[in-house]
Amino acid sequence: MSGLLKRGIGALALVAWLVATGSGAAQADAFAEARLKYERGQFADAAREFEAMAAGPVVSAGVLYNLGNARFKNGEPGRAMAAWLAAERLAPGDMDLQSNLEFARRRLGTHRPAPWFSALNKLRISDWAGLAVGAAWLWAALLFASRQDARWRERLRAHVVVVGGAAAVLLAAYGTALWRRWHQPDAVIISAGGVPARFGPVEESPVAVPLAEGAEVRVRDEFPGWYRVEDPNRRGGWVPADRLARLP
Amino acid sequence: VVTAAALKFYGRPALYLALLCWLALAARGASATAILDRLFIEEGETVNLQVIAEGVRQVPQPNLDGIPNLAGGRYLGPMQKSEIINGAQNFQIIHRYLLQPARQGDFVIPALSITTEAGTLRTAPVRCRVLPAEPKTNSLSLKIITERTNYFVGETVPYEIQLYANADLQQVAPPKMSLDGFVAGREAPAGNGSTYRDGQTFSVVTYRQTATPTKPGQLPLGPASQQFAVRIRRQGRGGFFDDFFGGSETRTGEVDAPARVLTIAETPAQGRPVGYAGAIGRFEIRAEISRTNLAVGDPITVRFTVTGQGSFDSLTPPGIASTAGLQTYPGTNSFAPADALGLIGTKTFEQAVVVESPDVREIAFQPFHAFDPESRRYLSVALPPIPLNVAGPVSGPGVAGGGPTNLAAVPVRVVMVEDLRPLKVAPGRTGRLVAALSAEPWFPFLAVAPLLAYALAGSVKRWTARRQERARPDRRELQRRSVANQVQDLARLETAGDASRFFAALNGALQAQAALVLGKPAASITGELAAEELAARGLAAESVERLKRVFAAADAARFASLALPEELAFWRKEATELIEAMRHLEVGR
Numbered sequence: 001m002s003g004l005l006k007r008g009i010g011a012l013a014l015v016a017w018l019v020a021t022g023s024g025a026a027q028a029d030a031f032a033e034a035r036l037k038y039e040r041g042q043f044a045d046a047a048r049e050f051e052a053m054a055a056g057p058v059v060s061a062g063v064l065y066n067l068g069n070a071r072f073k074n075g076e077p078g079r080a081m082a083a084w085l086a087a088e089r090l091a092p093g094d095m096d097l098q099s100n101l102e103f104a105r106r107r108l109g110t111h112r113p114a115p116w117f118s119a120l121n122k123l124r125i126s127d128w129a130g131l132a133v134g135a136a137w138l139w140a141a142l143l144f145a146s147r148q149d150a151r152w153r154e155r156l157r158a159h160v161v162v163v164g165g166a167a168a169v170l171l172a173a174y175g176t177a178l179w180r181r182w183h184q185p186d187a188v189i190i191s192a193g194g195v196p197a198r199f200g201p202v203e204e205s206p207v208a209v210p211l212a213e214g215a216e217v218r219v220r221d222e223f224p225g226w227y228r229v230e231d232p233n234r235r236g237g238w239v240p241a242d243r244l245a246r247l248p
Numbered sequence: 249v250v251t252a253a254a255l256k257f258y259g260r261p262a263l264y265l266a267l268l269c270w271l272a273l274a275a276r277g278a279s280a281t282a283i284l285d286r287l288f289i290e291e292g293e294t295v296n297l298q299v300i301a302e303g304v305r306q307v308p309q310p311n312l313d314g315i316p317n318l319a320g321g322r323y324l325g326p327m328q329k330s331e332i333i334n335g336a337q338n339f340q341i342i343h344r345y346l347l348q349p350a351r352q353g354d355f356v357i358p359a360l361s362i363t364t365e366a367g368t369l370r371t372a373p374v375r376c377r378v379l380p381a382e383p384k385t386n387s388l389s390l391k392i393i394t395e396r397t398n399y400f401v402g403e404t405v406p407y408e409i410q411l412y413a414n415a416d417l418q419q420v421a422p423p424k425m426s427l428d429g430f431v432a433g434r435e436a437p438a439g440n441g442s443t444y445r446d447g448q449t450f451s452v453v454t455y456r457q458t459a460t461p462t463k464p465g466q467l468p469l470g471p472a473s474q475q476f477a478v479r480i481r482r483q484g485r486g487g488f489f490d491d492f493f494g495g496s497e498t499r500t501g502e503v504d505a506p507a508r509v510l511t512i513a514e515t516p517a518q519g520r521p522v523g524y525a526g527a528i529g530r531f532e533i534r535a536e537i538s539r540t541n542l543a544v545g546d547p548i549t550v551r552f553t554v555t556g557q558g559s560f561d562s563l564t565p566p567g568i569a570s571t572a573g574l575q576t577y578p579g580t581n582s583f584a585p586a587d588a589l590g591l592i593g594t595k596t597f598e599q600a601v602v603v604e605s606p607d608v609r610e611i612a613f614q615p616f617h618a619f620d621p622e623s624r625r626y627l628s629v630a631l632p633p634i635p636l637n638v639a640g641p642v643s644g645p646g647v648a649g650g651g652p653t654n655l656a657a658v659p660v661r662v663v664m665v666e667d668l669r670p671l672k673v674a675p676g677r678t679g680r681l682v683a684a685l686s687a688e689p690w691f692p693f694l695a696v697a698p699l700l701a702y703a704l705a706g707s708v709k710r711w712t713a714r715r716q717e718r719a720r721p722d723r724r725e726l727q728r729r730s731v732a733n734q735v736q737d738l739a740r741l742e743t744a745g746d747a748s749r750f751f752a753a754l755n756g757a758l759q760a761q762a763a764l765v766l767g768k769p770a771a772s773i774t775g776e777l778a779a780e781e782l783a784a785r786g787l788a789a790e791s792v793e794r795l796k797r798v799f800a801a802a803d804a805a806r807f808a809s810l811a812l813p814e815e816l817a818f819w820r821k822e823a824t825e826l827i828e829a830m831r832h833l834e835v836g837r
Binding site: 039059061062063066086090103174248 | 258622623624625668669670671672673674675676678679680681685686687689691692695696698699702
């Protein structure tokens with residue numbers, strides 16, 4: 001029975017590996033095919049293929065980045081921004097990605113984040129969390145150990161101070177990254193030519209401020225079919241839900 | 249103490265870190281390069297890879313594992329090369345490989361990392377194109393190769409002529425090329441290499457040249473022909489004497505390559521900006537002027553620097569916008585190629601301008617347009633105008649000869665013909681596009697919850713201990729309670745008329761209270777001792793006397809414990825008052 005079970009598990013593992021390898025190879029072929037179309041100037045086709053690859057629950061930063069490029073070249077800067085900003089969630093330190101975001105923001109005349117945030121952008125928020133929590137736990141372990149014995153207390157005192165300082169710095173960085181995440185835009189205007197933000201969630205409401213295509217906004221309130229959004233300068237209003245793309 | 253201990257522990261790692269940083273800085277003087285000997289090969293052929301490290305003495309063999317599309321490879325060994333250039337010694341270590349790609353398409357050697365004494369060096373990725381295999385039936389064959397078959401009028405076409413020789417090649421003449429419909433461009437020095445295919449080794453002579461199509465249509469690039477001389481062995485026995493006295497002869501011949509037909513198109517009319525002057529490629533452009541503070545009549549030099557990749561021959565400067573009071577003169581240009589074929593480089597245009605009116609406030613430029621053949625789009629950039637400060641009358645002669653002036657202190661305006669960064673060649677890091685747990689507001693608290701729990705538990709423990717400590721009566725308190733109990737007993741025993749036990753309680757209460765004041769065991773307290781030491785502590789003399797009497801009475805009662813109720817009441821009152829008087833002497837009350 002035990003041997004049968006082992007063989008069964010082995011066969012299942014083999015099938016899983018073959019499926020994974022096969023799907024990986026198919027994915028690589030599709031990626032190369034989409035790239036080729038982009039290089040040939042078939043941006044709409046390339047965008048469609050990259051979109052299909054980005055439809056799954058697990059996506060790669062490279063696919064989203066290339067999708068952004070294809071959409072931008074295809075004249076859809078708002079949707080391109082949405083793809084790049086999604087890619088930024090996965091690979092915030094990617095220099096090409098940051099360059100394209102900067103290029104697009106400059107081209108679209110939309111808000112550009114303060115440069116000092118770029119240092120925090122080198123790591124994902126989960127990376128900052130891991131570093132900060134790890135340092136805090138290490139500090140706590142050292143503190144606990146130092147409390148067990150007078151000799152240990154003397155021996156570990158310097159480590160407690162240094163690791164505690166490092167933990168404090170990392171926690172501060174994590175806190176700043178969190179603060180930024182809670183305040184950074186979570187949606188992008190994708191409507192061609194921009195969209196007027198209105199005082200109320202009805203088409204008849206007067207225009208409060210026009211929002212450009214590709215403008216990064218934060219959703220503050222919801223109403224069926226409408227979002228109340230604010231740009232980084234705290235200007236905003238209600239826009240139809242289909243005119244913007246929510247970011248993950 | 250903490251600082252010293254921290255330095256002691258962290259000092260060494262910090263030193264190592266500093267050393268690593270220094271090595272990394274030192275490594276900036278060292279470099280590594282990867283070179284493939286041919287840009288185009290055929291399927292089934294080998295290509296030579298050289299990894300060249302400069303400025304270091306020891307370089308381990310780079311690891312080529314994981315190179316995609318690699319069917320096989322062989323390490324040919326290291327080679328050292330030393331040369332002195334301008335008095336500075338340049339030392340190179342070269343690792344050589346023979347590689348065979350697996351299939352057609354791009355064969356890319358990714359960036360290789362080499363760990364040296366000067367730190368980790370990285371090479372730039374290199375690539376070659378693997379073309380379909382063509383049979384090599386003759387001992388010599390010639391072919392023309394281009395990277396693609398579609399080009400635009402005015403676009404520089406780089407091409408290669410490759411001569412394959414499976415013979416003892418003695419001499420070759422430069423190839424003759426028919427370029428009907430093209431303008432011949434630059435030539436790179438010929439490259440000699442070798443390849444292994446079909447079980448044989450071929451010498452490959454590569455000529456890299458450029459040509460620019462001048463009209464649209466199906467244009468043949470070529471044909472090409474090349475004269476050669478090979479040495480062949482004479483018919484004979486082939487012994488020592490044949491070899492020594494010339495057993496071989498040299499024969500000449502000519503080998504031809506068929507033309508390669510290219511599809512040449514005009515740059516698209518759709519989207520072509522007004523003022524497009526035929527620039528093809530991807531460029532950055534910079535404009536600068538010799539000075540901005542000048543007087544009417546002063547000449548200034550406007551310099552445009554165009555850097556990038558493309559057809560520099562057809563490149564023209566953006567031009568200065570026509571402005572009243574601004575006289576422009578014909579300019580000069582120069583080109584500094586960064587590669588052998590002049591496809592990458594910097595072209596500089598200089599133009600003399602004379603300001604003839606004090607009303608001129610700026611130099612404005614016409615937009616610069618270029619067609620990018622890769623994305624098949626036009627890229628445009630508007631150079632911002634450079635403000636001028638024109639003051640006063642004519643201060644000197646006008647422009648003489650239009651020569652460039654000193655550009656040392658020039659404000660530089662940089663504007664680039666920008667575009668997106670290129671596509672990623674690999675999907676890269678994957679992940680789920682859901683909000684990270686670590687971004688939730690409660691996560692930091694959850695993450696440090698055990699720490700908080702630890703700290704909270706410690707605080708609770710300390711607080712409980714302190715509370716218990718406070719709640720627990722101390723020895724003095726117990727003594728006080730004992731005194732109070734005994735005083736209460738006195739009243740009870742007085743009522744009961746139990747003289748014996750009354751005086752025992754009286755003695756005990758006084759001893760306990762005196763012990764509280766003096767800090768001594770109650771059993772050690774006698775009347776004399778109490779009187780003497782309490783007097784020293786400030787007990788009034790009259791009280792001291794009364795104390796002596798009470799102790800004496802209690803002492804006497806041990807032998808004759810009979811007493812009237814009035815006496816018991818008297819002694820109880822005396823004892824109570826003395827205890828109260830002694831309480832005032834207690835420290836800390």
